[in-house]
Amino acid sequence: MVEKWDITIPSLTGDETRKAYIYLPESYEEDEDRRYPVLYMFDGHNVFFDEDATYGKSWGMKDFMDFTETPMIIAAIECNTHPDNSRLKEYSPFTFDDHHFGHVTGKGKKTMDYLVKVFKPYIDENYRTLPDRNNTFVGGSSMGGLMSLYALIKYNKYFSAAASLSPSLWTHPEKLMNMIKTAKLRKNTSIYMDYGSKEFANHPYMQELFVTFTAILIEKGVYVNSRVVPNGTHSEGSWEKQVPFFISTLLYDK
8 A cells, every 4th residue: 555645845845745655564453463664765756657757657665565575664765856957956965066967966865864753753744654773774776776775774763674776976986985985884884776787878977986885894894785787778677677685785684
C-alpha cells in the first residue's frame, strides 16, 4: 500500500505544496504489533508509479517490495519541479558552477534539516517504525544519489546505511572528499554505491572519481558495496534493475 499526501517545506518553497509518499508492507495491517525499518528516498515521484514519474518510468519499488515481501517502510518526498535548477539546488550540499547549469546555490543542508527534523519525526509518530539509527536508511539516484551520500556522512547519527545510485560526484568533488575525510562516523556505517558503465562518459573523469570515492569511503571504515553496472545508463529503467542489490545491502545483517 502506498499513501500520498501534500506537504510544505517552508525553508525551501514557503507554502507551496509537494507530494510525500509512504509505502507500507502488506504485513503492516496484518500484524499490528510489528515495527519496521524505514528507507527515506529522494525524488519520491519516481519511486513507485510510472504515472507519477518525470519521464513516465518509475523504479517500481512497490511491486518489488510486495513481490519479495520485504519488511520495510519507504518514505519519499517529491523534488522541487521549478525550471530554474531548483532540484539541483535542493539536492546539492554545496554551491557550484557548471558550464551547462551555470551557478547553482546549494541548499542540501536545508533539505536534510527538514527531512531529519520534521519529516522523519512525523513518520515515526504516525507509523510503526523502528526509529533508531540502525534501522534508518536513505537512498536516491543522480543528485538524489549525491544527497544520499551526503546524508550518510553529514547526518550519520540518523542513518546507518545509504543507497547512492549514479551519484553526481562531479558537482563538487574536492569539497565532498574533504567532508568524508574529516567526518566522525559511527561504527556500522554502510553504503551501496554504483555507476552505470554507459554513463561514465557523461562527465569528465567520472570513472576516476568513482574509484577515488570508493577508496576514500573504505579507508574511512565504511562498509562499501561498490558496483559498476553492466550496460547501466542514467535512467529510471536502469536504476530499477539495481533495486535487489541495494535493498540487500541496506538490510544486510539487520
